[in-house]
Amino acid sequence: MHIENHPTMSIIGALFLMTAIVWPSGAMAQQHDAEYYELEKWFGEQWEADDKVVRARLAELQKRFGKKPNIISILVDDVGYTELGSYGGGKLRGAPTPNLDKMAAQGMRFLQYYSEVACTPSRIAMITGRHPIRTGVIGVIFPGTVNSGVPAEEVTTAELLSQAGYSTGMFGKWHVGFGDEYAPTAHGFDEAVWSEGNPAPWIQADMDMDGSQMVGHVNMRALVTGPPNLRGYYDNGGVLKAKKGQKPEILYKYSLEKYNTYEEEVFDQSIDFIERNAKADKPFYLYVGGKANHFFGAHPDFMDTPAQTNTAAQMTETDYNLGRLLKAVKDAGIAENTLVVWSSDNGPMYHFHPAGGYSMFDKGEKGLTFEGGVRVPAIAWWPGMIEEGQEPLDIFHVSDWHTTFASIAGVYDKIPDDVVTDGVDQSALLLMGEDKGRRDYVFMYKNDELKAVRKDWIKFRLVPEEFHGWYYNLMHDPAERYPDGLYYGGYDSYGLTRLVQEHMALVKKFPHRPNTAYQRQPERPYNPAPTLKYETRKQVDW
């Protein structure tokens, strides 16, 4: 039964025709997704009571410190669910993670945290509280793409927190738009030093790399000799710097050495920001885009791990830098007034194995909505406010940081009501613990395709181009090996087509912004492939 031409839309469209949807309306500060209101019906009163507890604790803290709490959010690249020691990796992967493990032991380690499938989508969701598809930035913004990035109309976390009186800073990988109009300082940050994408030494490959040079443990030969489209401009070619209202300037051009050491600089800059703002009258919001497992590059000081892989070097490095940052927070005497969260932006990227990360989930990787692609490690730390050693089962989505930070900063009601906000306020979960989470559902998109929906322990995988879907019980089968029901025609084992219908119905009322991420790229200088100079062999004439 084929309804529309778009692969996912066939099932979605079909479902949509079947049921008339009613969703709550009327005066409200935010427009949530439809399923949120289902939960609110059941738990609304409890949420209200919990909110009073949360507000009282935050008020008490504000009284003690004379300002709102600081917020630090660290997002790293491509770390799979089982990579940290506390998640079953660490030394078993040749890369102990003592600082992340200590952070987890002193705080809250999420067991069911979901990112989006890839870098740009997770970053957009994190800073807007919305699924990427709603913003028009449906997928990874590739090098050289113009006119795609976080739209001016989106109200970012930095903008909200600025309204709440926060000083705001961003350091590291940004990757939600190439060009000045998409700079962090054009979207709410007072100051920033950033790379538009991953700083890419192979820009230089065409020119002067000889194929024996190493980025981390990885030899660049494959890229030097690779197809031309890998060797184009990646972004504007350097690390940028700006303050709000200023035109971004290139701080330095990328180089092989800078690529290997950039992570260290990002944390140096972040720590400097913390130290400068610790004693200020205003609270601060710091967003750090760390590298972790992004395929290449690691500081020479961290190469010598037991695994002797780029992944292990990067994990050891990112763990060390996280430790440095937490030490800076403690040394500044602000730990009890600072929420620090750490999370991965998506699952591992196996293309360059054993660089690129790993996950014990046998299905899924960066780009896929199987658990291995989107279930990632995440930790929240706030001494005295978040109880130690917690490991909640509550589902958390990357978009929840936006709404939760807004709530903690007291500007939740400033979240616009004319767009759908997917993030929910998880401050009660952070401050009151397990079972206080406010979602038991997650929608999983790959670009503009809705691939799966999770509700409670049941995951519903839509089969593209077919009016069909499979169910998995993630408690019985965390790795999605044994289907546990199906949707076919009118038969629907777990009834989750209802969520899809209601989700899509709301899209009709609040349409997505037009897709900008996957467009034809503008003409740009072509870097010809380098000539490979083989030694001339003796020829035989016959």
Add this chain to the structure above:
Amino acid sequence: MHIENHPTMSIIGALFLMTAIVWPSGAMAQQHDAEYYELEKWFGEQWEADDKVVRARLAELQKRFGKKPNIISILVDDVGYTELGSYGGGKLRGAPTPNLDKMAAQGMRFLQYYSEVACTPSRIAMITGRHPIRTGVIGVIFPGTVNSGVPAEEVTTAELLSQAGYSTGMFGKWHVGFGDEYAPTAHGFDEAVWSEGNPAPWIQADMDMDGSQMVGHVNMRALVTGPPNLRGYYDNGGVLKAKKGQKPEILYKYSLEKYNTYEEEVFDQSIDFIERNAKADKPFYLYVGGKANHFFGAHPDFMDTPAQTNTAAQMTETDYNLGRLLKAVKDAGIAENTLVVWSSDNGPMYHFHPAGGYSMFDKGEKGLTFEGGVRVPAIAWWPGMIEEGQEPLDIFHVSDWHTTFASIAGVYDKIPDDVVTDGVDQSALLLMGEDKGRRDYVFMYKNDELKAVRKDWIKFRLVPEEFHGWYYNLMHDPAERYPDGLYYGGYDSYGLTRLVQEHMALVKKFPHRPNTAYQRQPERPYNPAPTLKYETRKQVDW
């Protein structure tokens, strides 16, 4: 290149022809496998020094308690590597394991513990310190098999510890032989109450089950209507009881109810044994064969888990019983003089999913030598002697319990020298901690086929019937997804064919006992399939 008819022997035979092997000989108390002597060359002096420390600590303890330490070994069925909370499962699997997690936190949790591939093989290895193939019991002893079981010539742990002055008791699943000559009390135990295999309610299926009855969460219909070979005699049909020298008697016949509640009785009997022996002059050795995830059956009291699966019911039950046992040890005031070890006998059995266990390793299950089949959870606990919270990377094999218990009981030198002992003395690892393990290698057999060898982080998988093999780096790739080298002809990426050669060369000197496990089964009463009475449908005559 085909050398012999036996699948594995083709490569082994070929390798064997290539190199002349020299192994150490001369006076020694035990005959180890060849690779052990390679390690001894390098670490022998350190081992000697460590042994002095271990001996001194044990002597001090003996002085304090006036006797040697008690030893309790609990072996459970089919628990996969990631099932316990401390291994990343627990509540994520709908079955929290607070007691096993507490045991791990207070003791040593092994990250790289290896069982044999299945039930009987692991049990033979555990009580003899030898790979099953050496004993002639190469695989699972199936119901009704006669003349197969632990040979009289094998010196079991119970026999060694009896020589050391221990009282010895065995309770629960034995499964190393059907018949009086294979009874635990015929192999060193002073007393025992046991089932020869898994007590099987489906014996009755032919007679009086109607296919709607439940064992645990599992409906018996499949077995009632299954093929006749599933419905034969399983063993002698009841739980047996004996003291040393006595003929075993049937304590009671199995029934559906007994099958569901048997695990509780096993621990009741074990706790009774502990209480009776706690204050005695003699130390005791207790071997408990628990059920855990073996496909069917769980006590009604534990059915109501969040997962609502038989696996979760069994895990909750076995965890509770483990807690009861540890409480009994503490209550008896003997915790500091009692080593308690817990381990799984092999990976999960997926045939009956979601009953039967689970593992995040995507390759391997009960019966297979991939990590999912043989890497299992294991914990050692000994307050005051084993330091809390340890998680060593050291490789441990199920056969090591035999040698380690003998060492702790002071009878290591009574291990016979006329057979190869695969187990190594791991008492220094237990008492001195990580890096004190005495093996960096494991041989992995499926029945009589050597399927894989691990050395350090490298696993070598032999390809049957081919002169060929693949290497995996388990630090880079714990789930064996990406081969990292190969053996083909003379090319050998990691040189582990040497281990295979030396291992097989030693077999020539110390031959295996003849295989007894997989023989033609004797004639036995045939239980006809039940007649399935379908409602007669109206027929059309045309």
